[in-house]
Amino acid sequence: MQLLAIRGLKKSFSLYHSPLDRLKERLLGGLRHRDYCALNNIDLTLSAGESLALIGQNGAGKSTLLKLITGVLLPDAGVIERQGRVTGLLELGTGFDHELSGMDNISVNARLLGMSAAEIEMRRATIVEFAELGDYIHEPMRTYSSGMLMRLGFAIAIHADPSCFVVDEALSVGDARFQQKCLRKIRAFQAQGGSLLFVSHDLTSVKLLCNRAIVLDKGQKVFEGTPEAAVNYYYQVIARLEATENASTPTDKTGYGLKNVQMTSAWLHNGIVKTESFSAGEQAYLCIQVIAQQEIKDLELGILIRDRFGQDIFGTNTALLEHELPLNFPAGQQTQLELSFPMNLGIGKYTVTLALHKDMDHLEHCEHWWDNALEFEVAGFHTPIFSGLTYLPLTLKQTLQ
Ligand SMILES: Nc1ncnc2c1ncn2[C@@H]1O[C@H](COP(=O)(O)OP(=O)(O)OP(=O)(O)O)[C@@H](O)[C@H]1O
Numbered sequence: 476m477q478l479l480a481i482r483g484l485k486k487s488f489s490l491y492h493s494p495l496d497r498l499k500e501r502l503l504g505g506l507r508h509r510d511y512c513a514l515n516n517i518d519l520t521l522s523a524g525e526s527l528a529l530i531g532q533n534g535a536g537k538s539t540l541l542k543l544i545t546g547v548l549l550p551d552a553g554v555i556e557r558q559g560r561v562t563g564l565l566e567l568g569t570g571f572d573h574e575l576s577g578m579d580n581i582s583v584n585a586r587l588l589g590m591s592a593a594e595i596e597m598r599r600a601t602i603v604e605f606a607e608l609g610d611y612i613h614e615p616m617r618t619y620s621s622g623m624l625m626r627l628g629f630a631i632a633i634h635a636d637p638s639c640f641v642v643d644e645a646l647s648v649g650d651a652r653f654q655q656k657c658l659r660k661i662r663a664f665q666a667q668g669g670s671l672l673f674v675s676h677d678l679t680s681v682k683l684l685c686n687r688a689i690v691l692d693k694g695q696k697v698f699e700g701t702p703e704a705a706v707n708y709y710y711q712v713i714a715r716l717e718a719t720e721n722a723s724t725p726t727d728k729t730g731y732g733l734k735n736v737q738m739t740s741a742w743l744h745n746g747i748v749k750t751e752s753f754s755a756g757e758q759a760y761l762c763i764q765v766i767a768q769q770e771i772k773d774l775e776l777g778i779l780i781r782d783r784f785g786q787d788i789f790g791t792n793t794a795l796l797e798h799e800l801p802l803n804f805p806a807g808q809q810t811q812l813e814l815s816f817p818m819n820l821g822i823g824k825y826t827v828t829l830a831l832h833k834d835m836d837h838l839e840h841c842e843h844w845w846d847n848a849l850e851f852e853v854a855g856f857h858t859p860i861f862s863g864l865t866y867l868p869l870t871l872k873q874t875l876q
Contacts, residue, residue: 476558478639478670479521479544484553486514486539513539514694517553521639526671528681528702530709531691537674540691541565541641544672562588562632563641563672564625573617577608577627580616584628588635598634605660606630607653621648629657639670647677658684678706682785703785707846714841730845736767736774736804736831741848743827751851753818755866756858759851761814763829767804774802774842776812777830782823788864789820794835802831819866824852 489508491497496507514536521527529537542548545561547569570587571580581602585595603612606626611619619627625648633640646657661684665671673685681688681702688705690698690712698708711731730738741763742749753759761778777792793799804810826847833840858866 476523477520478523478558479519479561479672480554480556481517481519481544482554484514484517484540484543484555485512485551486543486548487512487551512694514543517696519689519696519699521670521672523638523670524668525687526665526673526685528673528675528685528688528705529691530675530678530681530688530705532713535691536694537691538565538643541643541672541674545641559638560589560636561639561641562635562637563643564629564632564645565641565643569628571616571624571628574615576614577606577612577616577619578603580627581631584631585635588632590635594636602630602634605634622650622653625649626653633660633664637669639672640664641672643674644676647675678709679786682706706785710837710844714838714844730843730848732831732841732843734843735769736765736771736842738763738765738829738831738843738845738848740764741827741829741845743849743851751849752854753851754855754857755818755820755822755853755861756856757818759816759818761816761827763812765804765810765812765831767806767808767810770804770806771842772801772803773833774804774831775833775835776802776814777832777837778814779828779830780820781826781828782864783825788825792830792832792835818853819858820853821862821864821866822853822855824850826850
């Protein structure tokens with residue numbers, strides 16, 4: 476069943492130089508503003524049980540799209556068809572009367588979300604308990620911190636029995652423990668067949684929570700695909716490079732960048748033979764062949780290891796490793812780089828992404844970003860047996876007191 480179908484959605488805002496211009500236009504007429512197109516010609520669908528992420532740079536149009544979907548804003552053109560109840564956590568404080576107490580606002584906000592008086596009374600105690608605001612629940616909401624606003628907003632919206640739950644960046648103002656509690660609740664909601672529309676700059680949670688993602692750029696939909704492919708595409712957008720739809724699939728061997736210096740092959744070995752299979756704790760060596768078309772100085776080598784869910788497990792680059800000097804590549808010459816490290820990772824399959832760039836990240840000057848340059852598996856233990864993603868060498872000290 477399709478919960479959401481959006482076609483040709485468009486939204487512009489009127490921008491005025493000053494509030495006085497706005498007033499003059501109202502009173503005296505004449506054009507004193509310019510239109511800014513925040514969203515243009517957006518199509519999207521969301522089916523029951525699907526979780527869709529919207530990613531994009533600041534100002535790309537993500538929040539505007541969520542506000543249109545939840546009915547907080549009206550579109551200039553296009554169609555939004557909704558099935559079922561859409562609730563969520565948008566800009567903090569939306570839908571609350573700040574002079575009223577949190578308890579009274581449960582009724583106000585829940586009514587706006589479409590709950591009946593009987594539903595509200597039935598769920599009031601659960602909402603209060605989930606929000607964990609203690610006696611503050613009886614205080615006016617103007618006294619609440621942003622984290623407290625978020626707690627109550629989330630508690631009401633998730634208990635409003637939505638078909639589609641919308642989460643904007645507001646979730647990030649909660650403290651770490653409460654955020655984890657919200658994420659557990661969102662996962663339980665998904666497990667029961669609920670749909671999610673998720674906006675976040677935290678690309679790891681995008682990959683963990685969603686099964687599809689859309690990249691917005693300057694109000695346009697520029698990519699739609701799996702979260703991993705969308706995140707890779709987004710990296711290209713922020714690296715200000717021409718992006719292509721298939722540039723980030725695991726089969727793509729070329730990667731992107733200026734490519735005056737290019738990595739041509741990469742492999743792993745264990746000190747004896749080339750291998751793609753390691754035991755946890757075993758020493759691993761990552762070799763990279765590089766060829767330079769022209770002389771380039773002061774490049775950094777970056778590495779990003781992801782697990783089978785596309786979740787970033789470990790990433791760093793030589794600019795962050797203070798003991799490593801930047802790399803120089805003479806023109807026309809082939810070079811081999813080798814990184815060695817103990818494979819302190821848990822059992823599982825991993826990919827390695829490599830980059831050659833200037834400075835601390837690849838955003839300004841990227842010579843070569845090579846997604847999923849190679850794959851490997853950790854399949855046994857060279858360390859004591861452990862569970863989880865990573866091995867931490869522990870020592871125990873007992874002191875009698
Ligand atoms: N009420 C408004 N009046 C004028 N311009 C607006 C208004 N709301 C949003 N905009 C503009 O529309 C564009 C899209 O804004 P939006 O908040 O949707 O972006 P976003 O992708 O959510 O960004 P962020 O990641 O920073 O939250 C921005 O340029 C913003 O300045």
